[in-house]
Amino acid sequence: MPAAERPGVQILRCQRCGTLDAGPRLLCPKCHASALDPQEVDGAGTLLSWTVIRRAPARLKSLVPYAVCVVDLDAGVRVTGRLRSIEGGACGTRVHCVAREGAVAIFSAEV
Numbered sequence: 001m002p003a004a005e006r007p008g009v010q011i012l013r014c015q016r017c018g019t020l021d022a023g024p025r026l027l028c029p030k031c032h033a034s035a036l037d038p039q040e041v042d043g044a045g046t047l048l049s050w051t052v053i054r055r056a057p058a059r060l061k062s063l064v065p066y067a068v069c070v071v072d073l074d075a076g077v078r079v080t081g082r083l084r085s086i087e088g089g090a091c092g093t094r095v096h097c098v099a100r101e102g103a104v105a106i107f108s109a110e111v
């Protein structure tokens with residue numbers, strides 16, 4: 001998928017101090033301001049950790065098995081999402097967002 005076609009990741013940016021946060025939340029974790037703007041940032045980052053979910057809550061049972069992950073985005077914020085493949089990858093692998101399902105970012109290894 002060409003970089004220009006890749007979806008971004010939805011995060012929150014504090015209007016007062018500029019802190020980026022994965023959200024959802026009502027107050028900035030740094031300055032406690034309530035003015036948090038939704039913002040889309042580039043979905044490229046580094047895979048920090050992941051695990052495969054085989055017993056899911058009822059609303060996610062149709063997805064089983066699926067992999068959830070934690071990604072440090074190059075934009076400077078840590079987000080959770082899902083991996084496209086349950087094969088995962090080594091921690092430290094470069095990944096990018098390839099799709100979004102609602103607010104959930106789906107990541108895959110960069111190729």
Ligand SMILES: [Zn+2]
Nearest residue numbers: 014017028031
């Ligand atoms: Zn703030």
